[in-house]
Amino acid sequence: xxxxxxxxxxxxxxxxxxxxxxxxxxxxxxxxxxxxxxxxxxxxxxxxxxxxxxxxxxxxxxxxxxxxxxxxxxxxxxxxxxxxxxxxxxxxxxxxxxxxxxxxxxxxxxxxxxxxxxxxxxxxxxxxxxxxxxxxxxxxxxxxxxxxxxxxxxxxxxxxxxxxxxxxxxxxxxxxxxxxxxxxxxxxxxxxxxxxxxxxxxxxxxxxxxxxxxxxxxxxxxxxxxxxxxxxxxxxxxxxxxxxxxxxxxxxxxxxxxxxxxxxxxxxxxxxxxxxxxxxxxxxxxxxxxxxxxxxxxxxxxxxxxxxxxxxxxxxxxxxxxxxxxxxxxxxxxxxxxxxxxxxxxxxxxxxxxxxxxx
Amino acid sequence: xxxxxxxxxxxxxxxxxxxxxxxxxxxxxxxxxxxxxxxxxxxxxxxxxxxxxxxxxxxxxxxxxxxxxxxxxxxxxxxxxxxxxxxxxxxxxxxxxxxxxxxxxxxxxxxxxxxxxxxxxxxxxxxxxxxxxxxxxxxxxxxxxxxxxxxxxxxxxxxxxxxxxxxxxxxxxxxxxxxxxxxxxxxxxxxxxxxxxxxxxxxxxxxxxxxxxxxxxxxxxxxxxxxxxxxxxxxxxxxxxxxxxxxxxxxxxxxxxxxxxxxxxxxxxxxxxxxxxxxxxxxxxxxxxxxxxxxxxxxxxxxxxxxxxxxxxxxxxxxxxxxxxxxxxxxxxxxxxxxxxxxxxxxxxxxxxxxxxxxxxxxxxxxxxxxxxxxxxxxxxxxxxxxxxxxxxxxxxxxxxxxxxxxxxxxx
Numbered sequence: 001x002x003x004x005x006x007x008x009x010x011x012x013x014x015x016x017x018x019x020x021x022x023x024x025x026x027x028x029x030x031x032x033x034x035x036x037x038x039x040x041x042x043x044x045x046x047x048x049x050x051x052x053x054x055x056x057x058x059x060x061x062x063x064x065x066x067x068x069x070x071x072x073x074x075x076x077x078x079x080x081x082x083x084x085x086x087x088x089x090x091x092x093x094x095x096x097x098x099x100x101x102x103x104x105x106x107x108x109x110x111x112x113x114x115x116x117x118x119x120x121x122x123x124x125x126x127x128x129x130x131x132x133x134x135x136x137x138x139x140x141x142x143x144x145x146x147x148x149x150x151x152x153x154x155x156x157x158x159x160x161x162x163x164x165x166x167x168x169x170x171x172x173x174x175x176x177x178x179x180x181x182x183x184x185x186x187x188x189x190x191x192x193x194x195x196x197x198x199x200x201x202x203x204x205x206x207x208x209x210x211x212x213x214x215x216x217x218x219x220x221x222x223x224x225x226x227x228x229x230x231x232x233x234x235x236x237x238x239x240x241x242x243x244x245x246x247x248x249x250x251x252x253x254x255x256x257x258x259x260x261x262x263x264x265x266x267x268x269x270x271x272x273x274x275x276x277x278x279x280x281x282x283x284x285x286x287x288x289x290x291x292x293x294x295x296x297x298x299x300x301x302x303x304x305x306x307x308x309x310x311x312x313x314x315x316x317x318x319x320x321x322x323x324x325x326x327x328x329x330x331x332x333x334x335x336x337x338x339x340x341x342x343x344x345x346x347x348x349x350x351x352x353x354x355x356x357x358x359x
Numbered sequence: 360x361x362x363x364x365x366x367x368x369x370x371x372x373x374x375x376x377x378x379x380x381x382x383x384x385x386x387x388x389x390x391x392x393x394x395x396x397x398x399x400x401x402x403x404x405x406x407x408x409x410x411x412x413x414x415x416x417x418x419x420x421x422x423x424x425x426x427x428x429x430x431x432x433x434x435x436x437x438x439x440x441x442x443x444x445x446x447x448x449x450x451x452x453x454x455x456x457x458x459x460x461x462x463x464x465x466x467x468x469x470x471x472x473x474x475x476x477x478x479x480x481x482x483x484x485x486x487x488x489x490x491x492x493x494x495x496x497x498x499x500x501x502x503x504x505x506x507x508x509x510x511x512x513x514x515x516x517x518x519x520x521x522x523x524x525x526x527x528x529x530x531x532x533x534x535x536x537x538x539x540x541x542x543x544x545x546x547x548x549x550x551x552x553x554x555x556x557x558x559x560x561x562x563x564x565x566x567x568x569x570x571x572x573x574x575x576x577x578x579x580x581x582x583x584x585x586x587x588x589x590x591x592x593x594x595x596x597x598x599x600x601x602x603x604x605x606x607x608x609x610x611x612x613x614x615x616x617x618x619x620x621x622x623x624x625x626x627x628x629x630x631x632x633x634x635x636x637x638x639x640x641x642x643x644x645x646x647x648x649x650x651x652x653x654x655x656x657x658x659x660x661x662x663x664x665x666x667x668x669x670x671x672x673x674x675x676x677x678x679x680x681x682x683x684x685x686x687x688x689x690x691x692x693x694x695x696x697x698x699x700x701x702x703x704x705x706x707x708x709x710x711x712x713x714x715x716x717x718x719x720x721x722x723x724x725x726x727x728x729x730x731x732x733x734x735x736x737x738x739x740x741x742x743x744x745x746x747x748x749x750x751x752x753x754x755x756x757x758x759x760x761x762x763x764x765x766x767x768x769x770x771x
Contacts, residue, residue, distance in 0.1 A: 038603075041599070041600075041603065044599055045596055045599065048595045048596050048599065049596070051595075052592070052593065052595070052596075055592075153446075153447065156446065156447065157446055160446055160449075173648045174409070174644065174648065175406050175408070175409045175644065175645045175648060176406075176408070177404070177405040177406040177407075177408065177449050178406035178409075178615070178620075178645040178648050178649055179406075179618070179620050179621065179648075179649040180648075180649075181620075181648060181649065181651040188628070203629070203630070274592065277593075278592060278593045278621060278624070278625075279624055279651070280620060280621050280624065280649065282449075282649075283449065284448075284449045284590070285592065287447075287590070288590040288591065288592065289592055319596065320595075320596035321596075323594075323596035323597040323600060324596055324597075324599065324600045327585060327586075328585045328586060328587055328588070328594075328596075328597045329559065329585060329586035329587075331588060331591075332588055
């Protein structure tokens with residue numbers, strides 16, 4: 001795009017925003033007034049957005065990892081994340097813990113749930129790749145995409161079925177499709193007021209802290225892994241040029257399987273965290289989360305790991321701000337409007353680089 | 360399975376009747392007997408199933424009371440329960456509703472449809488069935504605009520009836536009553552300021568709009584009115600915003616399937632200690648399960664009387680239902696039963712008048728001609744708009760994880 005065109009587009013965009021924005025709750029003067037009136041709310045929503053964004057980013061990483069390596073939008077990924085939440089719910093149910101249990105039992109239950117969810121979803125994701133994608137490796141890209149959508153439906157129905165197994169897992173409740181109550185295992189202790197004894201009008205509790213810390217650790221860990229290990233190097237090589245990687249002696253199929261394992265593991269971790277954070281697990285949760293996470297991956301530049309993290313945070317914060325200052329009725333519209341704007345000005349996403357089309 | 364044995368029974372009955380007609384000389388004119396089909400159209404995939412399965416039970420019970428026969432045993436009723444939900448949405452699906460409606464319209468053996476459950480689904484189905492004069496009786500739709508002129512959009516309900524004659528009746532009171540009753544109850548509970556949320560669906564938003572208008576009318580301060588995304592993972596940001604305004608009461612117009620449970624949890628978790636109120640869309644076991652502890656103390660309005668409070672004939676019905684199906688009826692079950700008995704009554708009247716119960720137009724007119732029908736809920740008529748004349752509403756409150764009847768509200 002030429003500079004002149006960009007300036008024109010940008011001014012049209014800004015004009016439309018100021019003119020029609022108020023219809024969707026974006027009234028600049030009112031928003032500025034509200035922020036000036038009570039700045040602590042801004043910080044509060046920033047924290048909420050950050051926590052939600054971290055969770056989105058964890059899921060977005062799964063999309064971006066897979067896309068980076070085989071250029072496939074793995075639509076089943078969101079649903080694999082849902083299975084992660086169901087697996088952790090099942091394990092926690094087996095421990096028979098709830099709010100009142102002793103901290104030691106709670107911690108054990110969480111650790112076991114974390115491990116089983118991560119192993120389970122990693123396995124499921126790799127299995128999906130083996131069954132539904134590998135045979136289509138050299139087929140037209142559309143075929144794999146449709147196959148991915150099909151897997152998404154299958155996994156969603158597995159979740160629905162799982163929810164009906166109350167005879168084996170009483171924690172699933174009486175209604176197969178209803179949202180399941182996820183036990184509230186992490187206490188809600190205010191970090192500022194009760195631990196640091198600082199009097200601020202912002203609520204930030206141990207749950208938010210856990211989510212942000214866990215998500216950050218996982219994301220940074222992944223970043224380091226891909227950057228500095230041999231396997232990470234193989235992943236990057238495969239992403240760069242599959243044929244050349246093969247020539248250099250890299251077992252491409254194994255690397256791809258491993259990528260799916262890794263993505264699935266992150267989805268499982270996200271499933272457990274969301275369960276602990278929102279205290280709900282429902283079989284449709286993967287679809288919406290998947291959609292937003294995919295948007296986050298695209299905004300950040302799909303295929304780019306740092307980009308997915310950035311996109312997740314950005315969308316989490318934007319959604320929180322829209323709920324507070326614009327109108328929650330329009331939150332989804334704002335999120336996707338930002339996606340459109342990013343795509344117009346940077347078609348490869350915020351941090352994406354244009355990669356040559358692979359044969 | 361139950362369904363299979365019903366089919367078996369029905370097919371045997373058809374066979375027997377064929378043999379009988381054959382023995383009787385075989386010259387039977389089509390108008391003197393045979394099979395007529397009635398279908399129900401309810402969301403039976405997803406968490407609504409807990410409720411809708413009991414409605415189907417209620418309808419079955421109504422038909423079985425007459426041995427699945429009408430007009431002195433000449434006509435056999437064949438009842439089929441259809442599903443208008445999809446697994447992908449976990450609730451009613453517009454595509455499925457439209458496809459179902461087209462199927463009913465095309466199958467000339469269907470003389471009446473009992474449904475839908477969701478008002479949004481009715482909006483799609485009525486205009487497809489109307490040109491075929493196919494009668495539709497809803498046991499659960501409460502959006503006012505479906506029947507009442509001036510209570511919904513400007514072109515409602517006329518736009519649902521392309522051929523000009525309404526074919527849609529309902530046996531539950533509409534939400535123009537429920538929303539107003541809710542606002543009045545909020546005032547009685549001592550609230551002076553309210554915040555209103557809705558799930559942006561026809562039913563939920565319609566209800567919230569009526570609540571909004573009524574609240575303004577009776578002098579409550581409406582601090583805001585927002586819509587939520589029924590699929591969002593959480594509502595912490597919105598709950599924080601609402602909590603800062605500190606309303607005495609938060610009203611949610613919507614259904615459990617649009618994430619009411621999560622909304623409740625997040626509102627309570629940000630420290631909101633005021634009152635919470637919702638409509639009959641969350642008046643079901645699935646809501647209690649989804650919201651958990653957060654549901655405690657929630658006030659609920661319902662366009663009818665809860666099963667536990669049914670009196671007289673209705674109480675007898677409740678006990679017979681329990682004996683037959685082994686579980687308590689849900690709140691809409693009795694309306695399924697009433698819709699079934701109303702249809703039987705209409706078909707009987709068609710026969711008495713010498714008409715044929717296979718003629719859709721006659722059946723539709725008979726449904727609309729219902730006058731002082733003696734149902735288990737008391738005598739009622741279907742008015743010219745297709746509404747029931749019953750207006751009793753009730754309020755319940757959640758105590759220790761259960762719905763507890765609180766008081767009768769609104770008209771008598």
